[in-house]
């Protein structure tokens with residue numbers, strides 16, 4: 001499988017604090033990859049580096065066969081790398097439809113925004129019902145759907161989803177995860193971070209566990225490890241439960 005994204009030996013941090021310590025990973029075409037790990041171990045920082053929202057100290061990132069160094073986040077979006085950040089903020093005074101349209105135009109797809117909106121409404125039927133509602137008045141789950149919908153309007157080939165179910169009730173989380181399954185069918189590749197390990201493993205093909213800014217375990221999401229082993233890795237031990 002050819003790579004859509006390749007990250008090699010990436011280091012990054014904030015001031016003196018080192019967060020990523022020579023991390024490497026790849027995402028293939030038509031593949032969903034989950035990033036797992038405890039809070040604060042560098043998952044979001046890695047994705048912010050991939051989108052050029054944060055500058056890496058060293059290492060390389062290539063997207064669709066091209067080195068991304070020095071490229072603006074906007075240029076990456078126009079090339080198909082679209083990041084829906086954690087707790088992404090919408091424009092509260094815009095209706096759902098206006099927000100979706102804005103996303104299409106700011107990513108260079110204004111001429112085809114109607115097709116894009118049809119696609120988004122087929123993935124998120126609830127957004128269609130809410131199309132004339134101000135985004136500032138949406139529920140938490142609907143807001144997440146609108147954020148993901150805005151991501152889709154940018155016509156991604158790689159869609160990065162950082163904690164899309166954060167703060168949602170189990171029922172709404174379930175509803176959103178069904179939408180993410182449909183999102184997968186619409187885009188080539190996905191990177192998913194979520195605090196819910198089961199959800200990440202259910203929705204992805206491969207996973208990486210990130211601890212202290214590096215990948216400590218990788219595998220197929222459908223069972224190369226038991227979920228207890230995975231949890232043990234999360235807690236900083238080894239896969240057989242030793243610490």
Ligand SMILES: Nc1ncnc2c1ncn2[C@@H]1O[C@H](COP(=O)(O)OP(=O)(O)OP(=O)(O)O)[C@@H](O)[C@H]1O
Nearest residue numbers: 014017019037038039040041042043044045046086
């Ligand atoms: N803008 C920032 N300035 C300083 N330190 C930061 C900044 N953003 C993140 N950090 C620190 O970098 C480390 C890694 O954070 P990061 O958000 O990448 O982890 P994470 O694995 O995504 O965690 P979570 O699952 O809680 O989102 C943490 O110690 C965090 O406090």
